[in-house]
Amino acid sequence: MSIRKMIALHPASKAHTNQALGDAVHHLMYCAKMCASCADACLAEDMDMTQCVRLCLDCSDICDATARLGLRRTGDDNQVLRELLELCARMCEQCAAECESHDHEHCKLCAQICRECAADCRNAAQSLG
Amino acid sequence: MSIRKMIALHPASKAHTNQALGDAVHHLMYCAKMCASCADACLAEDMDMTQCVRLCLDCSDICDATARLGLRRTGDDNQVLRELLELCARMCEQCAAECESHDHEHCKLCAQICRECAADCRNAAQSLG
Amino acid sequence: MSIRKMIALHPASKAHTNQALGDAVHHLMYCAKMCASCADACLAEDMDMTQCVRLCLDCSDICDATARLGLRRTGDDNQVLRELLELCARMCEQCAAECESHDHEHCKLCAQICRECAADCRNAAQSLG
Amino acid sequence: MSIRKMIALHPASKAHTNQALGDAVHHLMYCAKMCASCADACLAEDMDMTQCVRLCLDCSDICDATARLGLRRTGDDNQVLRELLELCARMCEQCAAECESHDHEHCKLCAQICRECAADCRNAAQSLG
Numbered sequence: 001m002s003i004r005k006m007i008a009l010h011p012a013s014k015a016h017t018n019q020a021l022g023d024a025v026h027h028l029m030y031c032a033k034m035c036a037s038c039a040d041a042c043l044a045e046d047m048d049m050t051q052c053v054r055l056c057l058d059c060s061d062i063c064d065a066t067a068r069l070g071l072r073r074t075g076d077d078n079q080v081l082r083e084l085l086e087l088c089a090r091m092c093e094q095c096a097a098e099c100e101s102h103d104h105e106h107c108k109l110c111a112q113i114c115r116e117c118a119a120d121c122r123n124a125a126q127s128l129g
Numbered sequence: 130m131s132i133r134k135m136i137a138l139h140p141a142s143k144a145h146t147n148q149a150l151g152d153a154v155h156h157l158m159y160c161a162k163m164c165a166s167c168a169d170a171c172l173a174e175d176m177d178m179t180q181c182v183r184l185c186l187d188c189s190d191i192c193d194a195t196a197r198l199g200l201r202r203t204g205d206d207n208q209v210l211r212e213l214l215e216l217c218a219r220m221c222e223q224c225a226a227e228c229e230s231h232d233h234e235h236c237k238l239c240a241q242i243c244r245e246c247a248a249d250c251r252n253a254a255q256s257l258g
Numbered sequence: 259m260s261i262r263k264m265i266a267l268h269p270a271s272k273a274h275t276n277q278a279l280g281d282a283v284h285h286l287m288y289c290a291k292m293c294a295s296c297a298d299a300c301l302a303e304d305m306d307m308t309q310c311v312r313l314c315l316d317c318s319d320i321c322d323a324t325a326r327l328g329l330r331r332t333g334d335d336n337q338v339l340r341e342l343l344e345l346c347a348r349m350c351e352q353c354a355a356e357c358e359s360h361d362h363e364h365c366k367l368c369a370q371i372c373r374e375c376a377a378d379c380r381n382a383a384q385s386l387g
Numbered sequence: 388m389s390i391r392k393m394i395a396l397h398p399a400s401k402a403h404t405n406q407a408l409g410d411a412v413h414h415l416m417y418c419a420k421m422c423a424s425c426a427d428a429c430l431a432e433d434m435d436m437t438q439c440v441r442l443c444l445d446c447s448d449i450c451d452a453t454a455r456l457g458l459r460r461t462g463d464d465n466q467v468l469r470e471l472l473e474l475c476a477r478m479c480e481q482c483a484a485e486c487e488s489h490d491h492e493h494c495k496l497c498a499q500i501c502r503e504c505a506a507d508c509r510n511a512a513q514s515l516g
Contacts, residue, residue, distance in 0.1 A: 001417050001500055006424045009493040011431040029420050030388050033412070037393045037458045043301075043311065044398040044461065053301065054204030058197075062213070065194035068187075071424045074431065075183030080220050084191070087216060091209050106396040113388055130288050130371055135295045138364035140302040158291050159259050162283070166264045166329045172430075172440065173269040173332065182430065200295045203302065235267040242259060312462030316455075320471070323452035326445075333441030338478050342449070345474060349467050 003029060003071070010073040021070055024085065024117075024124035028067035031117040035060035035095060038110035045104060052098050056110065059095035062088050063117065070124070078128045085125035092118035132158060132200070139202040150199055153214065153246075153253035157196035160246035164189035164224060167239035174233060181227050185239065188224035191217050192246065199253065207257045214254035221247035261287060261329070268331040279328055282343065282375075282382035286325035289375040293318035293353060296368035303362060310356050314368065317353035320346050321375065328382065336386045343383035350376035390416060390458070397460040408457055411472065411504075411511035415454035418504035422447035422482060425497035432491060439485050443497065446482035449475050450504065457511065465515045472512040479505035 004022035007013060039056035042049035066088040069081050096114035099107040133151035136142060168185035171178035195217040198210050225243035228236040262280035265271060297314035300307035324346040327339050354372035357365040391409035394400060426443035429436035453475040456468050483501035486494040 001421075003417065003420050003424065006421050006493060006496055009491075009496065010424070010428040025420070029416060030390065033390050033416050033454065033458060034388075034393050036455065037390065037397070040459050040461050041397040043308070050301070051204040054201060054206055057201065057203075058206045058209060061194045061197045062209070065190045067420065068190045068423065071420060072183060072186065072427050074186075074427050075180040077183055077187045077223075080187060080191070080216070080223065083216050083219075087209070087212050090212075094206075094209065104396075106393060109393055109396065130292075132288065132291050132295065135292050135364060135367055138362075138367065139295070139299040154291070158287060159261065162261050162287050162325065162329060163259075163264050165326065166261065166268070169330050169332050170268040172437070179430070196291065197294065200291060201298050203298050233267075235264060238264055238267065309462040312459060312464055315459065315461075316464045316467060319452045319455045320467070323448045326448045330441060330444065332444075333438040335441055335445045335481075338445060338449075338474070338481065341474050341477075345467070345470050348470075352464075352467065 002026075007071055007073070012073040018124075018127055020120070020127035021124045024120040025067050025070040027113070027117040027120045028063045028070065028088070031092065031113050032060045032063035032067060034110050034113045035063065038099065038106045041104070041106040049102070052102060052107065055091075055095040055098045059091050059114065062091045066121070082125045082128040085121045085128075089118040089121040089125070092121065131155075136200055136202070141202040147253075147256055149249070149256035150253045153249040154196050154199040156242070156246040156249045157192045157199065157217070160221065160242050161189045161192035161196060163239050163242045164192065167228065167235045170233070170235040178231070181231060181236065184220075184224045184227045188220050188243065191220045195250070211254045211257040214250045214257075218247040218250040218254070221250065260284075265329055265331070270331040276382075276385055278378070278381045278385035282378040283325050283328040285371070285375040285378045286321045286328065286346070289350065289371050290318045290321035290325060292368050292371045293321065296357065296364050299362070299364040307360070310360060310365065313349075313353045313356045317349050317372065320349045324379070340383045340386040343379045343386075347376040347379040347383070350379065389413075394458055394460070399460040405511075405514055407507070407514035408511045411507040412454050412457040414500070414504040414507045415450045415457065415475070418479065418500050419447045419450035419454060421497050421500045422450065425486065425493045428491070428493040436489070439489060439494065442478075442482040442485045446478050446501065449478045453508070469512045469515040472508045472515075476505040476508040476512070479508065 099111035228240035350372040357369035486498035
C-alpha cells in the first residue's frame with residue numbers, strides 16, 4: 001500500500017509527480033492518527049497532561065486537513081497549500097516539543113513522528129515554489 | 130441551539146467568553162458544510178467547474194479544522210489558532226472570489242457565507258492578540 | 259444561512275428536495291460541534307468524566323461523517339446512508355443518556371441536541387425508504 | 388512508524404492489546420486516503436465517473452470516522468464501534484465493487500485496499516464480541 005503511488009496514478013500527475021508532497025501526505029496521514037492516539041493515552045495518565053492533550057488534538061486536526069489538501073490534483077490551490085504546510089510544520093514542532101517534555105512512551109513516539117512530519121511539510125512547501 | 134452558548138459553558142470560559150471566537154466557530158461550522166455542498170453541486174453542472182470544486186473542497190477542510198481548534202478550551206494554543214484563522218480567512222476570500230465568477234445560485238450563496246466567514250475569522254484572530 | 263437551502267440548489271435536487279434529510283444534516287452539523295465542545299468541557303471538570311468524553315467524541319465523529327454523506331447529491335448511496343443514519347441515531351441516544359446522568363450545564367445542553375439529532379436521523383432514514 | 392504500536396502504548400492497553408482492531412485502524416487510515424485520492428483522480432477522467440466519485444468519497448468519510456473511534460481507549464463504546472466496523476465493511480465492499488468495474492489503475496488500486504480494509508473491519512468487529 002502506498003499513498004504516493006495512488007497520487008501518482010491521477011491523470012494530472014502522469015507528467016510530473018511531486019515526490020516531496022507525496023512523502024508529506026504519507027507522514028501527515030500517520031501523524032494525524034499518532035497525535036490523536038497520544039491525546040487519548042494522555043487522558044489515562046495520572047499526572048495532568050492537559051496542555052499535551054490540546055496540542056496533540058490540534059496537531060491531529062491540522063495534519064488531517066493538510067493531508068486532505070495535499071493529495072488533491074483537481075484544479076490548483078498551491079499558494080494556500082504551501083502556507084498550510086508551513087503552518088502545519090510549526091504546529092508539529094510545537095507538539096513535538098511538548099511531547100518531548102514527558103517521559104511516557106506514547107509521547108516519545110508521538111514527538112518522533114511530529115519531527116519527521118514537520119521536516120516533510122517544509123520540504124513539500126519548498127517544492128511548491 | 131447555539132454553539133456560542135455551548136462554548137461559554139466550559140469551566141474555563143466562565144470568567145471570560147471570547148465572543149469573536151464563538152462567532153467565528155459558528156460561521157466556520159456553516160461554511161465548511163456550505164462549501165462541501167457547493168463542490169458537490171458543481172459536479173452536476175454542465176460546464177467545467179474543476180477549479181471551483183478544488184477551492185470549495187479545500188475551503189471546507191480548512192474551515193472544519195479551524196472550527197475544531199477554535200472551540201477547544203483545554204490548554205492553550207492561541208498562536209497557532211491565530212495563524213490558522215488568518216490563513217482560513219485568505220482561503221475563504223479566494224473561494225468566494227472563484228464562486229463569485231459563476232452564475233449558479235449555489236455558488237452565489239457559497240460566496241456570501243465565505244465572505245462572512247472570512248470577516249469573522251479576522252475578527253477572531255485579532256481578539257487573540 | 260441555511261444548509262437546507264444550499265442542498266436544494268444542487269441541480270439534482272431541483273425536482274425533489276428531501277426535507278427530512280436536510281433537517282438531519284442541519285442537526286448533525288450542530289450535534290458534531292456540540293459533542294466536541296462538551297467533551298472538551300468535561301476534561302475541565304473535577305470529577306471523572308472519562309466515559310462521557312469517550313461517547314461525546316465518538317458521537318461527534320459519527321455525526322460529522324453522517325452529515326458529510328447526507329449532503330451529497332452526486333450519484334447514489336442511499337442504502338449505506340440509511341444504515342448510517344440509524345446507527346448515528348443509536349449513538350446520539352447513547353450519548354444523550356450518558357450526558358443526562360450528569361449535572362453540568364454543558365452536558366444538559368449536549369443531551370438535548372443529541373435527542374433532537376437522533377429523532378431527525380430516524381426521520382431521514384425512513385424518508386430514504 | 389506503526390499505529391498499532393502507538394495504540395498499544397495507551398495505559399489501558401497494556402494488559403491486553405487488540406491486534407485485530409489495531410490492524411483495522413491501520414488499513415482504515417490508508418483506505419480513507421486512498422478513496423479520497425481515487426475520487427479526485429476520477430474527476431479528471433474523460434468518462435462519467437459520478438457514481439464512483441460518490442462511493443469513494445462516502446467510503447473515505449466512513450473509514451475516517453471508524454479509524455477515529457477504533458483507536459480510542461478512553462472509556463468504552465464497543466457496541467457502536469462493532470456496528471460501525473460492520474457498516475464500514477459493507478461500504479468498503481460496495482466501493483470495491485464499483486471500482487472493480489472500471490479499468491483505471493487508480494480504481495484497481497482503490498478496490499484492492501477496500502477489499503483488505505473490509506476483511507480487517509470484519510475481523511475487528513468479531514474481536515469485540
